[in-house]
Amino acid sequence: MRTFNFLAMNKNKIGREIPKNIEGIGELEPYSGAWKKLKKGWMDELTSPPPNKAKMPHADKVCDTLEEAIEKSNPKDGMTVSFHHHMRNGENILVRSIDILAKMGIKNITLASSSLNESHNPIIKYLEDGTITRIWTSGIRGKLGQAISSGVMDLPITIHSHGGRVRAIHTGKISIDLAIIAASAADEEGNATGSTGKSAFGSLGYAHIDSQYAKQVMVVTDDLVDYPCYPLSIKQIYVDFVVKVDSIGDSSKIASGTTRITKSPMDLRIAKLGADVIENSGFFNEGFSFQVGAGGASLAVAKFIREKMKRKNIKGSFLLGGVTSYGVDMLNEGLFKTIFDVQSFDAAVSTSLYNNKNHIEISAGHYASPFNCGCVTNKLDIVVLGALEIDLDFNVNVITGANGEVRGASGGHSDTASGAQLTVVVCPSFRGRISTINKRVQTVVTPGETVDVLVTERGICVNPMKPELEESLKKAGLNIKKIEDLQQEVEKIVGKAKEVKYSDKIVGLVEYRDGTIVDVIRQVIEE
Amino acid sequence: MLYIPGNNPAMLLHGSVYGADSLLLDLEDAVALNQKDAARNLIKQMIKHVDYGKTEVCVRVNHLDTPFGMEDLKAIVPLQPDAIRYPKTESVEELQRLITLVEQIEDEHGLPHDKMTIHIMIETALGVQNVFDIAKYSKRVDAITIGGQDLTADMNIKSSKNSSGIDLARKMIVMAAKANRIDAIDTVYVDIDDEEGLKQETEFIRQIGFSGKAVINPRQIDPIHEIYTPSDDEIRKAYRVVKEFNKNKAKGIGVFAIDGKMVDAPVVTRARYVLELSGVDHENI
Amino acid sequence: MKLIKKAQAGSFESSDILILASPVEEGEGRDIQIESGVFMQYGETIEKLIHQVLDQFEVNDVQLQIHDKGAIEPVILARMETVMQRALEMQKGTMY
Numbered sequence A: 001m002r003t004f005n006f007l008a009m010n011k012n013k014i015g016r017e018i019p020k021n022i023e024g025i026g027e028l029e030p031y032s033g034a035w036k037k038l039k040k041g042w043m044d045e046l047t048s049p050p051p052n053k054a055k056m057p058h059a060d061k062v063c064d065t066l067e068e069a070i071e072k073s074n075p076k077d078g079m080t081v082s083f084h085h086h087m088r089n090g091e092n093i094l095v096r097s098i099d100i101l102a103k104m105g106i107k108n109i110t111l112a113s114s115s116l117n118e119s120h121n122p123i124i125k126y127l128e129d130g131t132i133t134r135i136w137t138s139g140i141r142g143k144l145g146q147a148i149s150s151g152v153m154d155l156p157i158t159i160h161s162h163g164g165r166v167r168a169i170h171t172g173k174i175s176i177d178l179a180i181i182a183a184s185a186a187d188e189e190g191n192a193t194g195s196t197g198k199s200a201f202g203s204l205g206y207a208h209i210d211s212q213y214a215k216q217v218m219v220v221t222d223d224l225v226d227y228p229c230y231p232l233s234i235k236q237i238y239v240d241f242v243v244k245v246d247s248i249g250d251s252s253k254i255a256s257g258t259t260r261i262t263k264s265p266m267d268l269r270i271a272k273l274g275a276d277v278i279e280n281s282g283f284f285n286e287g288f289s290f291q292v293g294a295g296g297a298s299l300a301v302a303k304f305i306r307e308k309m310k311r312k313n314i315k316g317s318f319l320l321g322g323v324t325s326y327g328v329d330m331l332n333e334g335l336f337k338t339i340f341d342v343q344s345f346d347a348a349v350s351t352s353l354y355n356n357k358n359h360i361e362i363s364a365g366h367y368a369s370p371f372n373c374g375c376v377t378n379k380l381d382i383v384v385l386g387a388l389e390i391d392l393d394f395n396v397n398v399i400t401g402a403n404g405e406v407r408g409a410s411g412g413h414s415d416t417a418s419g420a421q422l423t424v425v426v427c428p429s430f431r432g433r434i435s436t437i438n439k440r441v442q443t444v445v446t447p448g449e450t451v452d453v454l455v456t457e458r459g460i461c462v463n464p465m466k467p468e469l470e471e472s473l474k475k476a477g478l479n480i481k482k483i484e485d486l487q488q489e490v491e492k493i494v495g496k497a498k499e500v501k502y503s504d505k506i507v508g509l510v511e512y513r514d515g516t517i518v519d520v521i522r523q524v525i526e527e
Numbered sequence B: 001m002l003y004i005p006g007n008n009p010a011m012l013l014h015g016s017v018y019g020a021d022s023l024l025l026d027l028e029d030a031v032a033l034n035q036k037d038a039a040r041n042l043i044k045q046m047i048k049h050v051d052y053g054k055t056e057v058c059v060r061v062n063h064l065d066t067p068f069g070m071e072d073l074k075a076i077v078p079l080q081p082d083a084i085r086y087p088k089t090e091s092v093e094e095l096q097r098l099i100t101l102v103e104q105i106e107d108e109h110g111l112p113h114d115k116m117t118i119h120i121m122i123e124t125a126l127g128v129q130n131v132f133d134i135a136k137y138s139k140r141v142d143a144i145t146i147g148g149q150d151l152t153a154d155m156n157i158k159s160s161k162n163s164s165g166i167d168l169a170r171k172m173i174v175m176a177a178k179a180n181r182i183d184a185i186d187t188v189y190v191d192i193d194d195e196e197g198l199k200q201e202t203e204f205i206r207q208i209g210f211s212g213k214a215v216i217n218p219r220q221i222d223p224i225h226e227i228y229t230p231s232d233d234e235i236r237k238a239y240r241v242v243k244e245f246n247k248n249k250a251k252g253i254g255v256f257a258i259d260g261k262m263v264d265a266p267v268v269t270r271a272r273y274v275l276e277l278s279g280v281d282h283e284n285i
Numbered sequence C: 001m002k003l004i005k006k007a008q009a010g011s012f013e014s015s016d017i018l019i020l021a022s023p024v025e026e027g028e029g030r031d032i033q034i035e036s037g038v039f040m041q042y043g044e045t046i047e048k049l050i051h052q053v054l055d056q057f058e059v060n061d062v063q064l065q066i067h068d069k070g071a072i073e074p075v076i077l078a079r080m081e082t083v084m085q086r087a088l089e090m091q092k093g094t095m096y
Helices: A066-072 A093-103 A118-128 A142-149 A162-170 A205-213 A265-279 A296-312 A325-332 A349-355 A364-368 A413-419 A467-475 A483-494 B009-018 B033-049 B069-079 B092-108 B125-129 B131-137 B148-154 B164-179 B195-208 B218-228 B232-250 B265-277 C039-056 C073-087
Strands: A009-011 A017-019 A080-083 A109-113 A132-137 A157-159 A178-183 A216-221 A241-244 A290-292 A316-323 A336-344 A359-361 A382-385 A389-391 A422-426 A453-456 A459-462 A502-511 A517-524 B002-005 B022-026 B056-060 B083-086 B117-122 B141-146 B183-186 B256-258 B261-263 C007-009 C017-022 C030-036 C062-068
Touching: A017 A517, A066 A093, A066 A216, A066 A241, A080 A093, A093 A109, A093 A118, A093 A178, A109 A118, A118 A132, A118 A142, A142 A502, A142 A517, A162 A205, A162 A364, A162 A413, A178 A205, A205 A336, A205 A364, A265 A296, A265 A382, A265 A422, A265 A453, A265 B009, A265 B218, A290 A296, A296 A325, A296 A382, A296 A422, A316 A325, A325 A336, A325 A349, A336 A349, A336 A364, A349 A359, A364 A413, A382 A413, A459 A467, A459 A483, B002 B009, B009 B022, B009 B033, B009 B218, B022 B033, B033 B056, B033 B069, B033 C073, B069 B083, B069 B092, B083 B092, B083 B141, B092 B117, B092 B131, B117 B131, B125 B131, B125 B148, B125 B164, B131 B141, B131 B164, B141 B164, B148 B164, B164 B183, B164 B195, B195 B218, B232 B256, B232 B261, B232 B265, B261 B265, C007 C073, C017 C073, C030 C039, C039 C062, C039 C073
Parallel strands: A080 A109, A080 A178, A109 A132, A132 A157, A157 A502, A178 A216, A216 A241, A290 A316, A290 A382, A316 A336, A336 A359, A382 A422, A422 A453, B002 B022, B022 B056, B056 B083, B083 B117, B117 B141, B141 B183, C030 C062
Antiparallel strands: A009 A017, A453 A459, A502 A517, B256 B261, C007 C017, C017 C062
């Protein structure tokens, strides 16, 4: 076991202690401000070149089994394997692939999945036996998160945003040896899509970058169609192997209850207030662009915005992001001109993606990467986001739970907050007995300078950096409070909580989208 | 006015955030007979510890003819919520008995008699017959409310969507309340998924003079507020009426016309009411 | 005071707390088991409140099984008060 007791530390711009260097990972650059590195107009980091490949005409790419394909890819100790998480909880290719690699005796793997969830709990044993020694992901949930928080791995995991992942692959920080890309339809050359087939799951946005940069690319499908397969989400020019399997997973488990409008009176109340904030923010205008998170109060804001758009006869430009069938309904009603879809939050969305030319699949880089000439999040007017926790500086935690364990996802949270003109965070002021508004969040994912307003059932707090916004919301008669006052009010109700105890061991690094380190996650000490 | 079951901690905790003007913490019908003690203790502690802010807090106690009513009063009156709501009132004598006991308890605790008010519920045919005398009996009574479910049962009529059976009762209750310059509050709309029906009923009860309505689900609050909130157009007109009135008053003119329509004292009173509802300061226009 | 019978108050609902009280032999003391999703944050304060109400009722020998679902202080106080009144047969104005 390494000890981390004597690490030299830097304080980053928001006052978090970041080690200067971690053995096995390298130097860490502390977070220096949301737009500091972008302002120059170029990035100092070098782009890592994509591999040069060649292939003889009519050579066969198709393998009969996943085992055969993985063996052909010539896996090695220390390799990096990547996956996408479009199937969310229904995904079953990742665990099977790691099983195969483990059986072949491959050790020291770096796992680079665009996200991880409860369906990936079976890999815990590979963290324990050294099969997997590093993880890059935008989120972790369930027992896997608990295991990591309890310190099962020697090296900390890295949490990135969706845009940040693309940047990390461009710059070679994540250097993928083998990309295993599940697709619901593909042809023998590897042209592939998620929008058709029996396991259709919608957009394949997160996997585009993997296909372009991985040394070897494998498309896995349960629907091998006659050539050519289109739309061309993944293009044959990048694909080395094609594998036909019985099932890539259960696409009905993508949604897991996050895509229907909630009936919870509390969430609806918060959502209504959120919509009132938007209406009076000055950004709710003809041609506005909009993104809401899935689930709970966040998605429910869309319901009230939909009513307000109809009442005021306002039409929007584009809907962005994780797309729900609710968003598709708004597109079909003509309330928005376009949907840009990086990820589809329920299987039903795939039909629209396939059929409607105004419903457009975009890559994660096009969606949110900070290292290009402008991603779509930069064109966003309004985004509505959730939070596990928010602090007096408006820093938001969406990654660690009340007990300190990793149980959330960074996703596009910090990307959209940095891009949007108006970033609205909606959440209850406390959950159960746990306050959502604290003096200092346990882990910062999205820095407060990119968050404009917090909406809770007990009051609305505006970032002091936005006095004009506060003025117009006050004028509209909304219940505006200082965030310090709301924090005190909630603490009076729930009581002062005892703080989580952490050891010095760092189990996770939280990367900001530009690659700097915004915070670290420490090992939880169980009592 | 949002009903909150008295034995439900989560709802007692969060009830005040939905924008209701008043919370009805219920010890009566929403509490099982074997949990009356638990609910009483819970409401007691919650009123003591939770800040309900500007929301009015009203506790519905059990009738004194039940084994629970007296204990309810002993527990709740010393806490002096904004109001208590007394169910199934049928006669002045019942009200007299209630007020005597309430004031006895207040005296024992050295509390004033003019702080906590009493809302009377009329839920029987006999109660409807006596409503005028009940409304008139005491200054402490500042609202009369109709309990639609119980009244329908008492009258042995089939409940219908348009509740035509309790139509007369509603109007008698409003009349009794208005005659005594107190509020009349309407009964709940039980089908929480039928927002259209709720809106129609609310339109109707607003027309006949109720000043508010009880709800059983937070989702019902906004539709009711929408109907009771004057439209921008109404507010603008009212503002103009009051402004013109003040201007003319200064000149000693009491009756005048706006856009060809006569404006006299009752029109001004109504305009002031509209501005009051919308939170517009109408004193110095 | 000595508990007369077993009693229960509260529920498994969110923001509530379920308390089961059982009499034990005199001199056995207070045996308190607390299960809570927020034990890390509030375990100590819950315990303090429980003892406070036991002191108030002068109950020294009791077994308490507590399942907390994130109840705030007034709820804990109310449920403890109810379970003690029930176990001591002091409760009034209710039906069983």
